[in-house]
Amino acid sequence: MADRYYVVREDILPEALQKTIQAKEMLASGKATTVHEAVDRAGLSRSAFYKYKDGIYELNEMTQERIVTIAMDLEHRAGVLSSVLGLIAAKEGNVLTMNQSIPLQGYANVVLSVDVSQVAGDASDLIEALKGQSGVRKAAIIGRG
Structure with missing residues (x-):
């Protein structure tokens, strides 16, 4: 139904x-x-x-449900991806999809689709928090949907 x-x-x-x-x-x-x-x-x-x-x-x-696509370069170290996902969850973001490349030269590219409708503030605040996370070399919003 x-x-x-x-x-x-x-x-x-x-x-x-x-x-x-x-x-x-x-x-x-x-x-x-x-x-x-x-x-x-x-x-x-x-x-x-x-x-x-x-x-x-x-x-x-x-009408305010917002989905953003976030691209990041993460250090190839145990726990980095886990801490990124934990930060997103702590900010009330909901990861919908995740794609990760094989690490090259010590970094892996990770692309997440995240529902940020429950995140306090703007999605750019989440990006700034991700950039400050240990092991995150780059983080940017590459799409909105």
Whole structure:
């Protein structure tokens, strides 16, 4: 069965859904830095937040899903790719695809497609963080979709 969507006025939503929206807004704006802090401020349980967070969005938020293609040159060392993926996850990015070349002259080219719709700030902030990561020689956005 295909997903079905509805437009519903906020005041008739159950309280848990309204508080989920509040918690997501706090996280997106930086007013809360962790899920624990956001749900605590909103007066919501973490389990309710995780139950509803991927199913409720403001109408304009639905159109803001952003996918960027990032190209990087990574040192051929144990743990470099893992730390890059960890950084992206910590910034709330979601890796959709990944291609890596065979390392030549100590570096491998890695191209990632990343959903950055949940990343706080602009995708360029993520690129700057990647450039500062140990083992990353170059990082750039090469496409948006």
